[in-house]
Each structure stands twice: as structure tokens, then as C-alpha cells.
Amino acid sequence: MKFLKSILPYVIIILIVVLIRxxxxxxxxxxxxxxxxxxxxxxxMILNKLGHxxxxxxxxxxxxxxxxxxxxxxxxxxxxxxxxxGNKIYINDKKIKDEFGHEVTxxxxxxxxxxxxxxxxxxxxxxxxxxxxxxxxxxxxIKGTTSFIIYPFKKFGSxx
Numbered sequence: 001m002k003f004l005k006s007i008l009p010y011v012i013i014i015l016i017v018v019l020i021r022x023x024x025x026x027x028x029x030x031x032x033x034x035x036x037x038x039x040x041x042x043x044x045m046i047l048n049k050l051g052h053x054x055x056x057x058x059x060x061x062x063x064x065x066x067x068x069x070x071x072x073x074x075x076x077x078x079x080x081x082x083x084x085x086g087n088k089i090y091i092n093d094k095k096i097k098d099e100f101g102h103e104v105t106x107x108x109x110x111x112x113x114x115x116x117x118x119x120x121x122x123x124x125x126x127x128x129x130x131x132x133x134x135x136x137x138x139x140x141x142i143k144g145t146t147s148f149i150i151y152p153f154k155k156f157g158s159x160x
Contacts, residue, residue, distance in 0.1 A: 026046075029045075048144050058071060073121055081110050116139040
């Protein structure tokens with residue numbers, strides 16, 4: 001009984017860490033350079049599994065087993081219409097300021113998003129596999145948002 005009482009605090013700590021990591025936050029590794037220049041592909045970031053998703057948030061997607069984690073930027077929100085023409089992005093027929101797109105974004109016809117769908121793009125538009133390739137993203141394919149680099153330490157801090 002004394003042994004159980006002595007290890008109980010450690011068991012509680014482990015349980016709390018596992019619950020936090022499973023349901024609230026967890027580290028996620030950035031692979032590839034589709035988010036360049038915002039992310040270079042060697043960062044470890046904190047994934048926030050709670051909260052609201054806004055336009056221009058960086059999100060982590062679970063598309064399929066082969067591409068476990070994809071990191072992209074939210075451009076279109078549920079219920080909106082997205083169109084890209086002349087290297088400009090239009091949401092509901094109004095041009096938006098895109099300060100994240102790197103190089104040319106090729107044209108796409110209008111895409112209407114349903115109430116649980118998002119449109120995502122990588123910042124490095126010429127090489128990014130994103131909604132222009134695999135289509136709309138359902139809410140349940142989004143693991144969460146990320147905006148904080150924890151490694152490498154020289155990049156430690158918030159990104160947009």
C-alpha cells in the first residue's frame with residue numbers, strides 16, 4: 001500500500017501528460033518545403049487541437065496514410081466560394097490580400113465550400129500539393145492549427 005501511495009503522483013502526472021497530448025496539444029514535424037518561406041521544412045511545431053479555424057491559419061491535415069501530416073494555410077472557409085485567376089485569390093467574388101503566397105498561384109475555377117469544408121494552399125504555390133490538387137478539406141481531416149515553432153531553437157517562437 002505504501003508503494004502505491006508513493007507512485008500515485010507519478011501515475012497522475014503521466015496520465016495528465018497523455019491526456020493533454022491526445023486531446024489538446026502535441027508536437028508536429030514539418031516535412032517538405034510547400035510552406036516556404038514561412039516554414040523551411042525542418043521545424044517542430046506545437047499542434048493545437050482545440051479552438052476555432054480562421055482564414056490564413058496554418059493547419060495540419062490528415063489526408064491519407066501515406067501522407068500522415070500535411071501542413072497548409074486556410075484560404076477558404078465553410079460556405080464561401082473560392083476562385084483563383086490572374087495570380088489573385090477571390091473569396092465570394094471579392095479579391096483578398098494574400099501576403100503569404102510565394103510565386104505564382106495558377107488559376108482555378110470557382111469552388112463552392114459546404115458548411116464543413118475548407119480550401120487550403122501551401123505558401124510555396126508552384127510546388128504545393130493542396131486543395132488545387134486534392135480538393136476541399138473536410139473539418140474532420142484537420143487535426144488542428146499550428147503557429148508556434150519549438151525547434152530548432154534559433155526559430156523558437158510564433159509564426160503567421
